Amino acid sequence: MKKRILFFIAFSAINMSIAQEKLTTRTGKVIFQSETAIESFSAENNQAASILLVDKKVIAFNVLLKSFKFEKALMEDHFNEKYVNSDRYPAAKFKGNFTNEIDFKTPKIYKDVVVNGNMNFHGVTKPLTVIADIKVNDDNTISFLSNFKLNLEEYNVQIPSLVKDKIAPDVAVSIETNYKKS
Amino acid sequence: MKKKIVFIIPSIILVAVIYTAYLYNKPPKNIVDSNADISYAANTLINNFNTNKITSNDLVTKVIEVSGKITLIEKSAKNIIVILNDGIKCELKSTSEALKTGNHITIKGLYSGFDEMFNEISLTSCHLIK
Numbered sequence: 306m307k308k309r310i311l312f313f314i315a316f317s318a319i320n321m322s323i324a325q326e327k328l329t330t331r332t333g334k335v336i337f338q339s340e341t342a343i344e345s346f347s348a349e350n351n352q353a354a355s356i357l358l359v360d361k362k363v364i365a366f367n368v369l370l371k372s373f374k375f376e377k378a379l380m381e382d383h384f385n386e387k388y389v390n391s392d393r394y395p396a397a398k399f400k401g402n403f404t405n406e407i408d409f410k411t412p413k414i415y416k417d418v419v420v421n422g423n424m425n426f427h428g429v430t431k432p433l434t435v436i437a438d439i440k441v442n443d444d445n446t447i448s449f450l451s452n453f454k455l456n457l458e459e460y461n462v463q464i465p466s467l468v469k470d471k472i473a474p475d476v477a478v479s480i481e482t483n484y485k486k487s
Numbered sequence: 488m489k490k491k492i493v494f495i496i497p498s499i500i501l502v503a504v505i506y507t508a509y510l511y512n513k514p515p516k517n518i519v520d521s522n523a524d525i526s527y528a529a530n531t532l533i534n535n536f537n538t539n540k541i542t543s544n545d546l547v548t549k550v551i552e553v554s555g556k557i558t559l560i561e562k563s564a565k566n567i568i569v570i571l572n573d574g575i576k577c578e579l580k581s582t583s584e585a586l587k588t589g590n591h592i593t594i595k596g597l598y599s600g601f602d603e604m605f606n607e608i609s610l611t612s613c614h615l616i617k
Contacts, residue, residue: 329605330561331561331568332561332562332565332568334565351565352576352578352611354604354605367604370600372578372609374515374612375515376514377511377515378515381515395600396603
């Protein structure tokens with residue numbers, strides 16, 4: 306019996322430490338913007354899934370492409386069917402590491418944190434480094450903010466020559482997530 | 488005869504232009520006004536999905552109605568994410584709904600894929616039925 310209790314205590318201690326270091330969100334905001342002289346458009350996704358492992362300094366995102374909302378139905382259809390082939394490649398994934406020592410218990414803003422990782426998008430995996438701001442909030446939540454460019458050609462997204470002037474070769478991506486303990 | 492052609496051709500062009508403009512400016516699918524294409528109990532959908540009896544291809548672009556128990560609620564400034572039976576993620580646009588974990592709800596939304604991070608079937612633009 307004693308053994309059992311000991312085991313239980315040890316086990317819950319392990320469980321607690323794991324639970325503490327894993328922060329998650331399902332309401333991450335991802336916006337991408339394409340801007341050219343002729344046409345500008347953007348799409349927003351407010352249900353990006355993300356995990357932040359505090360101790361391991363790992364951050365990971367899983368963004369379903371079909372969850373991007375456009376202003377017009379036709380844009381949404383074209384985006385999914387012609388450009389990113391979301392039936393075949395349903396998600397964009399990023400997983401990265403950072404090296405900064407961040408005290409996740411004290412409210413503070415950490416500027417220009419370098420996150421080195423890999424981006425998997427449209428069937429292509431490429432190394433990607435993004436610069437982010439990590440904010441430790443008063444209520445113990447953590448915000449992650451980042452802006453970066455994604456070159457469509459690098460990820461084999463074909464843009465027909467007819468619309469070449471309307472879609473930027475580099476789309477601007479902005480990410481805003483707020484993590485809570487899960 | 489010539490006069491007739493002169494009249495018909497511009498009319499065709501005009502109709503084509505109006506129709507193109509209509510298609511181009513059409514807003515995304517409105518879930519509130521669309522009837523569900525398929526409806527499931529949350530557990531049935533999760534089990535069938537896990538055993539590949541239902542695949543992404545069966546669900547894609549469809550309005551899906553699910554009823555189940557709320558196991559998790561996550562709120563943000565812009566939306567609410569409701570998890571049904573630990574396996575279906577629904578995004579609700581309005582943030583005013585009074586929902587509690589443990590509640591049984593019926594919801595309809597557009598299938599947007601399977602989230603491999605949390606192993607959840609994802610529905611977007613959801614609308615609460617009851």
